[in-house]
Amino acid sequence: MYAHWVLTALLAWPLFAAVVIWLAPERLAKHLALSASLVELALSIPLWWTFVPAAGMQLTQMFPWIPAWGIAYTVGVDGISLFLVLLTTFLVPLSVLGSYRYITKRERSFYALLLVLTTGMIGVFVALDLFLFYVMWEVMLIPMYFIIGVWGGDNRLYAAIKFFVYTMLGSLLMLVAILGLYVTVGARTGQYSFDYAHILANVGPLGPAAWWFFGAFFLAFAIKVPVFPFHTWLPDAHVEAPTAGSVLLAGVLLKMGTYGFLRFALPFFPAVALHPAVTTVIVALSLIGILYGGLVAMVQPDFKKLIAYSSVAHLGFVMLGIWALTLQSVQGALLVMINHGISTGALFFLAGMLYERRHSRLIAAFGGIAKVVPLLAAVLTIVSLSSIGLPGTNGFVGEFLILIGTYQTHPVAAVLATIGVIVAAMYLLGALQRVIYNPLDKHENEKLPDLSLRELAVLVPLLVGIVWIGVYPKPILDRMEPSARAFIQSVRPAAR
């Protein structure tokens, strides 16, 4: 029966496959990784049908792990995490396929690490024990650190250590806050446990300590998102990482931050998180992220850096949607998390494909290539439009929902955020024009090969996703709605 074991299987299978790849011959590595990640995808797809939207947390499984401290292996999904899990299993096979030509050295290690990273990412989204969550949160750091540091660009060592230290700084303070919660709740109830449900049910009012705890959680998640002043690691890491690393970094890892807010920071400390001063600061930071990210993206000469800054802007929308706390805005935030994974993932794939052809990431190195590579140019155009939020693409649905929802509670912020959409059109269309339209004036660009079958196989699923969510998002929204509603209902009254 397809039931409780599935999440455990999703966690265990990539680890097992990683070991097999490590032991297998080098030339088989990428094929093994592709098949393993396709199996993973196949395992996860039935979740779509078995998931019961109204049932809340489901498919849970629990084993005692370290009983002395009340630590258990507990996993489960709800409408918030389901699509993040599916997004992960969807992006991993594409990342493997997209790395076929890009990765040429130490392939075994690369693909094995990619699969270990998969376990870490899924683990963060399904963990229902704070210890397990923390372990998974840190575990995915190591593979990413190696992926950036070994297979990255010229400045990879700097980018890798910056990524590692920033994330670790936030997560270790979160660790202290987790322990503080554990001790406080344990002292209050007499039952010391890291179980999410237990802590959530008994956290109650914490007094001034809640401010410290929230601060620690906020720092960890805000660095990951990244919220405006904590974003400086992101351009370095995204630009230096190999294509697969950038795709997963933007597509999945950033969502861990916003997921953390939805799952932990807000439900645990609603009184602090929705305190008027905190709300004002976070809404302001989100707006700065949206506008500043867009404006900085506009002047980037490097295509990957442009996409990286556009991520700062998109995640600003998500933060805004979460803090606006209306049903539309939260659903919109959840949807933008998925959309950003698909669209930005596709953009990074395309940037990687351009780099493989020209060995340059500079926008100025291209120009007029629509005539040479019409297929690539067409895909790039569609993906850029979806990232801007053109109606009919996925980007529109998510951002529209956030703007409607936000308008009800923070009208000024909604108006300002709308400017961000225009800025996005300016930088992406500008880049698009300079890359594929302008006159074809560079000699080297005249003989670029168009998309191969393999590259099409990477891009077509993403295009399907873009159009599908753009035209008919209802099945996804239906599955998200009960969890989004429950989230709002649990957070809002406690804030007063």
Place this chain on the structure above:
Amino acid sequence: MSLDLSVYADMLRALLPELVLTAWALVLLLVVAWRHHTVRDLRLAGWLTAAALLSTAGAVWWLWWNRAHVDGFSSMIAVDDFRFVSDWIFLGAALLTVLFSVRYLEREQLLAPEFYLLLVFATLGMMLMGGGEDLMVIFLGLELMSIGVYALAGLDRRSPRSAEAALKYFLLGAFASAFLLYGIALLYGATGTTNLSLVGVQVATLDLGHNGLLLAGIALLLVGFGFKVAAVPFHMWAPDVYDGSPTPVAGFMATAVKAAAFAALFRIVGEALAAAGAWREIVTALAIATMIAGNLVALAQRSLKRMLAYSSVAHAGYLLVAVATGSAPGSAAFLFYLVAYSLTTLAAFALLAAKGRGGESDVRIDDLAGLATQRPWLAFALAVCMLSLLGFPGTAGFIGKWYILIAAVGSGRGWLAALLVLTSVVSAGYYLPVIMAMYMKPAPSLESHAGVQFDGFGRLALAVSVAALLFFGVWPNRLLDLSKTGGASFQHAAAVSAVATPAPAPGP
């Protein structure tokens, strides 16, 4: 098994591990006196030492298995789980040191089987420190350990650096011992006894918490122990001494010696000073200074050995956080952390010893470049060690740090825990470059790591250490239970006052 220590036979039983090791030490002394010329003699001494350590561990196990405990009140030697677990840690660290040293001594032409003898005597001293129930026993153990280690530091007679290390260690160590002894004298002056539990009873019943004599004694004791564990600002000797000593000795000093000093400190504050509060503030201040200074100075090191030396200073800071909690979870966290830390540090020093070539202080972090492509397993082992020192999930170092943090937060010192994790982030700045050099930088030449060699036993010891680090990182339950009972096993002043009448307090 209930022991009455006033009965001769029971006293011998309680001391069985120490007696076994002493007997072995005498055997070894005779063997070494006659056979100390060739490599074969050296190996023979090595095997005998390994057998000695293993059989002693067996004796400890026998006591533990029979649930040995003292009936009533123990005056000289404790018979509790804390002693057993810390004995195992000392013996295990010594055994790993022996296994890692066999090849090193041959390669460096240090044909002195006395190495093993000194190691055994030092270990004996440590066991007395971990089990001493009287300040005098602890002091004697400390001297026995220290004198052995002073000589070990200067084992390489041909190297001026080794001689410098030995002299520096000896002078500062003697200085620290004097502080300690004076502190003991003042404690005796204040309470009229040197027995730890009776000191505890006196402090509680006579309300000596603010007695000037006692406070001065506590301060001097802490200075003495501060030197031994290399806490800032008493750490100045540590990097130079580690740097100059033969590498396996440096590993032994960074783990077992430090562990013994900490074990004695835990017992003293847990049994004698529980009612006196003053030491908590001093230890907290030492912990803060040690964590900050140790980590920041380690950042600037380019030599691997000096980096490990400063990292051991930083870890002393983390352990001082556990001391500062002054609670049973703190002692339990100490025992667990010590296992993780000892395994990691010994393995790292062993790799350093294998990489070095006569005067190995010159192994810089950058010299490891490309190790992963040429020696993938060694690089993996060192990477696991670095991650465990960093406290990364999946390794025993993480569980140890988690335990210390729980103890700190549980005793209401959340800010100290926050400082601990912040300084741990700093430590990423010097542990990660090692991984970075091994995995992300190309090797200068194809032969650059050909000289790194391990014999079978070194390899086995390394594999066991790394496997244990990973195992305890994922499945720590057994070790946690052991440290939990060990940490909670001190004899408490309240229980003691019922069975023993304290000596009358001395006049003013």
